[in-house]
Amino acid sequence: MSTAELTKLSPEERHKLVSVPVNGWGLKTLLEAGMIWLKTNQQVVNRLNVFPVPDGDTGTNMLLTMQAAFDEVENSGTENIGQLAHAVARGALMGARGNSGVILSQIWRGFARALDKEETMDVKLLSEALTEAKETAYKGVVRPVEGTILTVINDIAAQAEVSTQRTSVFTEVLADIVEAAEASVERTPELLPILKQAGVVDSGGKGLLCIFEGMWRFLNGDPLDKTVNEVMPLSEMDLEDAMETIEPGQDYEVVIDFSPDPTFNLEKYYEELTKIGTSIQVGEGDGMYRMHIHVPLDSRYQPIDHTMTLGTIQKVMMENLVAQMNNKGTVKSPKINLTQVKPGEVAVVAVSPGPGLSRIFASLGVAAIVQGGQSMNPSIKELLASFENLPTDKIIILPNNRNIIMAAKEAASMTVKQVAVIPTISVPQGLSALFRLIPDADFDDNVSSMIEAMDEVETGEITTATRSVEIDDVQVEKGEVIALHNGKLVTSTHSIDEACEELLIAANTNEYERITLFYGEDMPQSQVNQLSDKIRTIYPDHEIEVHEGGQPHYELIIAIE
Amino acid sequence: MTDTETKHNKLGSILIQKEAIASIARQSTLQSYGVVGLAPKNMIERVRQLLIKDAKFGVDVEFDHEGLLIDLYIVVEYGTRIISITNSIVNSVKYNVEKTVGLPVRRINVHVRGLRISDMD
Numbered sequence: 082m083s084t085a086e087l088t089k090l091s092p093e094e095r096h097k098l099v100s101v102p103v104n105g106w107g108l109k110t111l112l113e114a115g116m117i118w119l120k121t122n123q124q125v126v127n128r129l130n131v132f133p134v135p136d137g138d139t140g141t142n143m144l145l146t147m148q149a150a151f152d153e154v155e156n157s158g159t160e161n162i163g164q165l166a167h168a169v170a171r172g173a174l175m176g177a178r179g180n181s182g183v184i185l186s187q188i189w190r191g192f193a194r195a196l197d198k199e200e201t202m203d204v205k206l207l208s209e210a211l212t213e214a215k216e217t218a219y220k221g222v223v224r225p226v227e228g229t230i231l232t233v234i235n236d237i238a239a240q241a242e243v244s245t246q247r248t249s250v251f252t253e254v255l256a257d258i259v260e261a262a263e264a265s266v267e268r269t270p271e272l273l274p275i276l277k278q279a280g281v282v283d284s285g286g287k288g289l290l291c292i293f294e295g296m297w298r299f300l301n302g303d304p305l306d307k308t309v310n311e312v313m314p315l316s317e318m319d320l321e322d323a324m325e326t327i328e329p330g331q332d333y334e335v336v337i338d339f340s341p342d343p344t345f346n347l348e349k350y351y352e353e354l355t356k357i358g359t360s361i362q363v364g365e366g367d368g369m370y371r372m373h374i375h376v377p378l379d380s381r382y383q384p385i386d387h388t389m390t391l392g393t394i395q396k397v398m399m400e401n402l403v404a405q406m407n408n409k410g411t412v413k414s415p416k417i418n419l420t421q422v423k424p425g426e427v428a429v430v431a432v433s434p435g436p437g438l439s440r441i442f443a444s445l446g447v448a449a450i451v452q453g454g455q456s457m458n459p460s461i462k463e464l465l466a467s468f469e470n471l472p473t474d475k476i477i478i479l480p481n482n483r484n485i486i487m488a489a490k491e492a493a494s495m496t497v498k499q500v501a502v503i504p505t506i507s508v509p510q511g512l513s514a515l516f517r518l519i520p521d522a523d524f525d526d527n528v529s530s531m532i533e534a535m536d537e538v539e540t541g542e543i544t545t546a547t548r549s550v551e552i553d554d555v556q557v558e559k560g561e562v563i564a565l566h567n568g569k570l571v572t573s574t575h576s577i578d579e580a581c582e583e584l585l586i587a588a589n590t591n592e593y594e595r596i597t598l599f600y601g602e603d604m605p606q607s608q609v610n611q612l613s614d615k616i617r618t619i620y621p622d623h624e625i626e627v628h629e630g631g632q633p634h635y636e637l638i639i640a641i642e
Numbered sequence: 643m644t645d646t647e648t649k650h651n652k653l654g655s656i657l658i659q660k661e662a663i664a665s666i667a668r669q670s671t672l673q674s675y676g677v678v679g680l681a682p683k684n685m686i687e688r689v690r691q692l693l694i695k696d697a698k699f700g701v702d703v704e705f706d707h708e709g710l711l712i713d714l715y716i717v718v719e720y721g722t723r724i725i726s727i728t729n730s731i732v733n734s735v736k737y738n739v740e741k742t743v744g745l746p747v748r749r750i751n752v753h754v755r756g757l758r759i760s761d762m763d
Contacts (some may be wrong), residue, residue, distance in 0.1 A: 171707050174721065174723055177722070177723035177726045178726055179729075180674070180675050180726070181721050182726060183676055183726045183727055186722065186723065186743060187721070194761065206729055220760050220761075221676050221678070221719040221722055222673070222675050222676065222678070223679060228675055349650060398684070497741050499746070627665060
């Protein structure tokens with residue numbers, strides 16, 4: 082039965098499929114339900130990774146293991162639960178992927194052994210099978226680490242034993258098991274310090290919970306194909322894509338940033354939201370939540386009112402999607418496509434002050450981008466996080482700002498990876514260095530070639546003075562336009578054009594061939610075009626390029642090479 | 643080939659004995675799922691293990707100018723997928739050794755010396 086078919090069944094039909102005592106067909110259906118629910122939650126489990134090693138895809142590994150187990154029995158018509166369970170165990174063993182997959186295969190192996198000569202399974206047998214599953218799982222390791230999937234199967238087996246003494250109703254026992262598994266997963270950070278440090282629960286344990294939860298949800302008549310409470314890191318919220326799927330009648334997009342009260346219950350929150358609108362996404366980061374929803378015109382204030390009762394709202398953004406769809410393309414900026422590095426290759430991390438520059442860096446082969454620049458320095462943690470999960474251990478950082486070099490060096494010293502910081506103090510220097518990148522060449526060669534390239538470009542920056550001051554023998558009045566050449570103040574004037582001209586003279590532009598202008602977020606494109614025309618008349622033999630940089634504070638960043 | 647690997651800093655040198663690295667690799671291996679024990683590398687070690695407990699039992703550590711070379715001799719639980727288990731061992735040993743010692747691990751060889759059968763299916 083396909084995923085869609087299974088989830089469409091009514092509660093009555095579901096119970097007909099899984100009659101109690103459970104036979105081979107019933108177990109097959111339950112396993113499929115567990116697998117579908119695991120698949121739905123695959124990314125949630127994947128994100129719970131703590132080790133920066135390639136074993137960071139627990140959700141996928143467990144799903145592939147379950148898939149292999151299920152493939153083994155999908156076309157089998159056996160009604161005998163013992164035979165079916167053995168086939169499942171064999172499939173899981175052959176297809177076991179990753180650590181958690183191997184443990185999962187052991188769980189099914191023990192489970193199958195307990196059902197060996199049985200035709201059907203009642204709650205008593207379920208409990209025995211789970212105990213056997215636990216024992217087999219523990220046998221596979223000399224020094225079991227608690228706070229992992231092992232702890233969760235242990236707690237599941239213990240709960241099953243307790244529950245079967247209380248009741249003989251299959252669904253009640255299953256509900257108890259799921260509840261115990263949930264509590265067990267929640268407890269994993271207390272048992273395993275590394276989880277606590279990373280602020281996550283154990284991924285393998287969570288995966289196992291998903292499998293049992295899926296079985297229970299199936300019997301309970303709940304949907305299996307969409308997550309109820311998927312929370313993603315803020316950086317992964319894809320609001321751009323959410324805009325693509327505009328439904329008729331859902332005219333308004335509301336995005337709310339809020340810090341929840343201690344009593345905040347995410348599942349209930351989701352439930353309420355689904356009554357109000359569609360395209361719901363909730364992201365989490367720094368103790369703050371961001372909620373995204375599409376709602377009809379007349380209920381556009383409802384999400385705000387509702388969220389207000391659950392926490393403190395920090396920011397609300399509301400947009401008319403219909404109006405936005407009409408001028409789509411002019412407003413929307415293309416997505417940033419970072420380079421996928423292969424293990425062993427050299428990966429470059431660039432600090433970029435604006436979205437336009439990020440895109441340019443990405444198009445030139447950068448593997449990770451950290452937002453930051455003047456007056457918004459990224460933290461060491463952010464820098465570290467940008468490359469810790471890359472699948473290579475050869476990392477080059479381009480800080481692209483004088484104030485970020487220190488943090489980058491600090492981040493480099495905190496990792497086991499081989500990290501070099503190219504001390505680029507401006508975006509043009511970073512770009513110039515990046516041109517020399519040869520990902521599959523020797524690490525040290527890349528570094529020395531990049532350091533060499535860094536000084537082959539002259540950097541110009543145009544910005545507005547925030548206070549009156551005298552530096553480098555230039556008198557600056559607050560509000561005037563100032564030009565910096567390689568970080569040194571050149572002039573202070575009243576117009577951008579004038580500042581730019583003086584800058585180009587100071588940078589010895591005649592000696593070079595190419596001028597590239599990156600305009601900032603406060604600079605209209607039309608003004609840049611006029612300016613570039615003007616520069617073209619002064620330097621007719623030069624190549625002049627204009628790109629959107631999107632950086633704050635600096636009207637223009639100029640590369641002269 | 644010496645018995646210690648040296649790292650230098652401003653004030654002096656840090657010498658790391660092979661045994662130290664072997665202990666880390668050993669702990670990490672024994673915590674890996676599917677491993678039920680380490681195995682002697684050869685006859686001599688088998689005999690010696692009877693007399694003295696050795697941190698290097700079942701583990702071999704060598705250095706060259708590019709990094710550490712680690713050999714692990716293990717016994718695996720019967721009925722598990724060996725390829726998945728050995729992959730996990732390589733990952734976690736590399737991670738733990740590099741993280742704690744700060745030296746790059748160049749190669750890890752896992753020798754499966756036997757299977758332990760606790761249950762027949």
